[in-house]
Amino acid sequence: MKKIKLIIVSVFILLNSLIIFSDNGSCKNFSNNTFYVGGNGEGNYSNIQEAIDASSEEDLIFVFTGLYNENIKIKKSISLIGENKETTIINGKNNFNAITINASGVNISRFTIKNALVSGIFIESGRSCNIFQNNINANNIGIKISIASYLKIYNNTISDNLATGINISCNFTNFSSYNNTSFCFNNSIFHNNFINNTIHCYDQGYVSWSYNKQGNFYDDYTSLDKNNDGIGDKPYIITKGGSMDNYPLMMPYTGKIRIKEFYVDEGLLYKMLVISMVIAILFVLPIGYIWYRKYYR
Incomplete structure (x- = not known):
């Protein structure tokens, strides 16, 4: 039984060490070496930060199912992949940010990220980062973005955050050239489910809230879908400043667009x-x- 499980995990890691498939069908090479956190393997790390500190650029860190009480800082281009987003949990311990990113090319996937005093994920400065297939809940802010470009946030469930689901606070007085990131532009947020946040999103126009005419699901969206294509007939207003999701989903995204059955x-x-x-x-x-x-x- 152990041999079978080892084979399955090895195949899973091999596939993930070669490519990450994004929600738009593109892929990214990213792994030189793989580090393991948790589990029973010889030499596995006991916490995520130790594995990150030991890794190099473009390495993969695979985290087995478990509860990890950490406040993680990422300052290099790595991919942090959980075994199962329901059971691989990063608990921010009610202390600052659960994950802070100051790097380009960071990928975070398949985690539950919760209980951060400030943000579940804080992108302080990042370029070409991907945040996907996570549960981000019960933080003050789910995801906070300060400086970012070519960022993609997709296929996450962002729920029960006390202040905001996603807060994009880019402003021109904060721009810097750190990590070759000097602007907030070409950022995309799509196929996410926003549920029971005090405020789902805050943005002053620095991101696109859809991809290929498919946006996000918001549980307080009240417009109709008269042509039954699963996309709301009216935009979802993000902020009064004019930012909006022009293609809000009528039902939570589960890998495909679904039609709401009763209107x-x-x-x-x-x-x-x-x-x-x-x-x-x-x-x-x-x-x-x-x-x-x-x-x-």
Whole structure:
């Protein structure tokens, strides 16, 4: 049984050490060496930060299922991959950020990231980073972005965060040339599920909230999908400054766009009510008049 499990994990690691498939179908070479955290393997690291410190650029760190009480800092181009996003948990211990990124080419996938005092993931400065297939919940801010370009955040569930699901606070007074990142541009956020955050998103126009005319799911979106394509008919307003998701999803994203099965078209409902009232009045008035003429004259 142990041999079978070892073979399965080895194949999984081999595939992940060759490529990461992004949600838009592209792939990225990223691994020179693989470091293991948790599990029972000889030489495995007991915590994630130790493995990161021991790694080099473009290495892969694979984290086995478990609870990791850490505040992680990433300052090199690595890929941090969990075994299972439901059971591989990074607990921020109610202390600052669970993960802080100051590097380019960082990939984070298949974790539950929770209980950070400030942010589940803080991208202080990053370029060409990918955050995907994670549960990011019960933090103050789910993901906070200070300086980033060519960033992709997709296929995450971002829920139950006390302040904001995603906060993008790029401003021109904070730009620097650290890690060859000097602007906030070409950032994309799509196929994420925003559920039960106090405020789902804050952005002043530094990202695209969709990809290939597919955006994100927001549990407070109330518009309709009259053509049944799974995309809302009206944009979802991110902030009053004009940032919006032009293609909000009607149902949580589970790997495909789903159609909402039941709608109440309020406009049509009001029209039907008005028409019904007019018909009722036109029908009742003559009867009332006849009744009045018959019994009171």
